[in-house]
Amino acid sequence: MTATTTAAQTTATPAPVARTLIPAHGPGAAGGWRRLLTAVPAHASSTRDLEGDWLDAGATVQLPVGALVVAVDHHHGPDRWEITALRAHAEGLHEVARWTRRSPLGRRETIRLRALLDPAAAHHTARTLTTPNRDSGTCRRCGHDLPSGTGLVHHTPSGTVLVCRTCPARPARLPVNIRPGRCAVCSGWVAAKDGIAVLIGNSTGDGRYQPVHRVCPEHPLPGPPLTADAWCLDCHTPVPAGTGYWLRGPHHAPGTCTPPPDGLPRWIITIPHNDTPWTTGTVRRIHHTPRPGEPHLPEGLPGGRIIADTGHMTVLAHVLDLRTTQRGRTLALVRAATWTEAAPLLAAELDTALKAQPDGGTFLARAVIERLHGDRGWVAEITGHDPRHGLARHFLRPQTDYDNADAHGHTGVLDAWTLRPRRVYEVSRPIGPPAKNWRDIRRTNPRARVTEEHRAFVRVTADGDIVEITREEAQAWPSAALEWMS
Numbered sequence: 001m002t003a004t005t006t007a008a009q010t011t012a013t014p015a016p017v018a019r020t021l022i023p024a025h026g027p028g029a030a031g032g033w034r035r036l037l038t039a040v041p042a043h044a045s046s047t048r049d050l051e052g053d054w055l056d057a058g059a060t061v062q063l064p065v066g067a068l069v070v071a072v073d074h075h076h077g078p079d080r081w082e083i084t085a086l087r088a089h090a091e092g093l094h095e096v097a098r099w100t101r102r103s104p105l106g107r108r109e110t111i112r113l114r115a116l117l118d119p120a121a122a123h124h125t126a127r128t129l130t131t132p133n134r135d136s137g138t139c140r141r142c143g144h145d146l147p148s149g150t151g152l153v154h155h156t157p158s159g160t161v162l163v164c165r166t167c168p169a170r171p172a173r174l175p176v177n178i179r180p181g182r183c184a185v186c187s188g189w190v191a192a193k194d195g196i197a198v199l200i201g202n203s204t205g206d207g208r209y210q211p212v213h214r215v216c217p218e219h220p221l222p223g224p225p226l227t228a229d230a231w232c233l234d235c236h237t238p239v240p241a242g243t244g245y246w247l248r249g250p251h252h253a254p255g256t257c258t259p260p261p262d263g264l265p266r267w268i269i270t271i272p273h274n275d276t277p278w279t280t281g282t283v284r285r286i287h288h289t290p291r292p293g294e295p296h297l298p299e300g301l302p303g304g305r306i307i308a309d310t311g312h313m314t315v316l317a318h319v320l321d322l323r324t325t326q327r328g329r330t331l332a333l334v335r336a337a338t339w340t341e342a343a344p345l346l347a348a349e350l351d352t353a354l355k356a357q358p359d360g361g362t363f364l365a366r367a368v369i370e371r372l373h374g375d376r377g378w379v380a381e382i383t384g385h386d387p388r389h390g391l392a393r394h395f396l397r398p399q400t401d402y403d404n405a406d407a408h409g410h411t412g413v414l415d416a417w418t419l420r421p422r423r424v425y426e427v428s429r430p431i432g433p434p435a436k437n438w439r440d441i442r443r444t445n446p447r448a449r450v451t452e453e454h455r456a457f458v459r460v461t462a463d464g465d466i467v468e469i470t471r472e473e474a475q476a477w478p479s480a481a482l483e484w485m486s
């Protein structure tokens, strides 16, 4: 106890530390060990009684100045133990004692080691900075293969990193570029193996090879050539495969964009899934949020309106082309419809808007849906347009009535919602009978559906009746409601 107090007082100023190399095993050694010695107990008579951290031969370790390190090398035929005691100094380890014995460390040496211990030895700790790599691996800096023992493992607070002791210098240029990329000279695209590669940056460190054309072309493409027909992001007209390039999207070769002669704005939009089928050559209402850098909706287009501050807009558009991406999304290339093309749709929309006109109805309606074998219905109010899902929904919370439920709650549990006039809702209702093996389905997945589902869009009439409407009417509603409100 007294010793601890004394030590704490003497270490009030942090002890200086030394960066030391733990000696490797001597030539011909069959085995051995290295250890930081922190205590030699009174009864100590052999190695196993000593105390202190084990150290790796060949490691670089941070030790307090004055720390005592013991290194033992074991040689065969005849058996011989080389024991060295080393003291940590600011400039490294100095030998302070050495024994050669026919048997392992014994009582005489442990007594001598105790005498050599620094008064603060009990508080000494070792921090390993690097160790030779036990397992083979590759250099994190240069990618060189490093068989066991040839590299250095750096021990950092966030893990270990294997690197060469000195990374080999790499050639300044390679005869062929393995990877495609942009030319270091002209910034044009170089396909894999179409050019050479030059080293940019440090030849022994983290330099990278970059492709260079053998002869830079007069009109280089800034990205890889297109392998399939596409729509140009700049002029929104088709680019035949093999003529344009890809740079965060398809483009015509520089200087070859041909803006369409009609001068009407064009968009590339994602078709909401589960929408009614789209056909080229038809006119329909589209919804679109401009991408960064894409101009907002110009004024005066048929049926055109900006709906949200994001620039989210709707307009009547002529479908020019359709395409399915590799990820299964369907895209449409559309242009603003002319007034002649838009006239029939504008008339139909006016009809719908008149139907949706506020009619003074104040009757609330009650939608009641029975739960079937645990499957519930839901009611969501359509609140507007959603660029991804077509329609934005707000799910309503039901009131639940268990009065008529059977003992297991399989039937007779009623959920009820209040619907208001002048709003549009989507309703989902479970339909019996359940699947024959519904109990098995539930056992494996308690949340699985076991009944069919019927979905419909509805609204409430002036008399308080709930009537089904089409998806098109439901889609027209948020636009029409905005119209009536403004």
Ligand SMILES: [Zn+2]
Residues within 6 Å of the ligand: 139, 140, 141, 142, 143, 144, 163, 164, 166, 167, 168
């Ligand atoms: Zn390396």
Ligand SMILES: [Zn+2]
Residues within 6 Å of the ligand: 183, 184, 185, 186, 187, 188, 212, 213, 215, 216, 217, 220
């Ligand atoms: Zn080039």
Ligand SMILES: [Zn+2]
Residues within 6 Å of the ligand: 232, 233, 234, 235, 236, 237, 251, 252, 256, 257, 258
């Ligand atoms: Zn173009």
